[in-house]
Amino acid sequence: MSDVAIWAVPFGLVGGRLYHVITDNDLYFGAGRRPIEALFIWNGGLGIWGAIALGALGAWIGARRREIRLAVLADALAPGLLLAQALGRFGNYFNQELFGRPTTLPWGLEISPEKRPPGFGEFATFHPTFLYEAVWNVIGMALIIWLGRRFALGHGRVFALYVMWYCAGRSWIEMLRIDTIELNDVLGLRWGVWMSIVLFLLALGYFVRAGRHGPREESPYDPERRAAWLARTEPGPDAETDTSTTEADPAPDEAR
Incomplete structure (x- = not known):
């Protein structure tokens, strides 16, 4: 990694x-x-x-x-990406940026007057969209881990679930935000919403197509393949020692 x-x-x-x-x-x-x-x-x-x-x-x-194999790598990375994005969103809190519409809910976020967009100066608290997305991502992380194990998903389908989950959440969270960018309004929707819709459909199509390959791939751990790779990339006594160790490994699944 x-x-x-x-x-x-x-x-x-x-x-x-x-x-x-x-x-x-x-x-x-x-x-x-x-x-x-x-x-x-x-x-x-x-x-x-x-x-x-x-x-x-x-x-x-x-x-x-x-x-x-990229599909195996992507499936392994997907849950961690959601957690990383959840942590990253707290930067919006410290910077007082990318918040949502005004709200009087108890968890409303206080924004300094100089950080409020034009036309929202009289409001003090706003939807903490950074928090909504962080919670959404953490829930998604747990969900795709469970689904991936429960149904032995592989061939990139766990990553496709990650994309679908994130896009589904981003679409409604995006509708709450009041920040403006140059491509903010395209046919009545924010640019981020359109991106979420397109990527969700692409990920869904890939998920269905990849399902034809069946359950998750076999373990990518292959002692002979790893020995050959070490011989090419790390020639010398160390590589030979590692080669003999991996070839004698009686339980590749446990090593994985």
């Missing part, structure tokens, strides 16, 4: 930033703006859709270099 992350994380950061700049380019290329600030990622501005897209490309490169 660490070797794959070396590729996936930088690709994800670049993708997230590109998506943000493209969908809200007036912040950087509008009149009186400084285009160089598009590179200032420490000032905020990362889009999850772009991060997932290019992050997946980076993961694919890392998986190929390690001779790991």
Whole structure:
């Protein structure tokens, strides 16, 4: 996972930033703006859709270099991605950003006057959409772990469930938000809602198609394959020692 992350994380950061700049380019290329600030990622501005897209490309490169099947890797990563996104959303709380419509509910989020959008200055508390999404993601993490084990889902179907679950939650949470971006209103819906609908349908189609392959794949642990890989990548006495150990392993399932 660490070797794959070396590729996936930088690709994800670049993708997230590109998506943000493209969908809200007036912040950087509008009149009186400084285009160089598009590179200032420490000032905020990362889009999850772009991060997932290019992050997946980076993961694919890392998986190929390690001779790991991408579908197996994606299924293993899916629950952790939901947890990571849940933790990441608390950055919105500290930055007082991406909150929802005004509300008088007991868990309403207090927003500083200077952080409120134009037209909402008289309201003090708003829907904590960051919290809604964090809770939604944690529930989804537990759910897809259970479904994956209960029905022996494999061939990328656990990852497809992750995409469907996240998109289903993001669509209704997005409707609560009042932040504005350049592509905020497309045919009466926010851009994020359209993205959620399209990606949900694509993930659903993949889930149905992948179901034809049957239950989860056999364990990817293969002593002979690993020995051959070690011989290519780590030649020398250490590789030979590891080769003899893995070839003599009588219980590959337990090793997994």
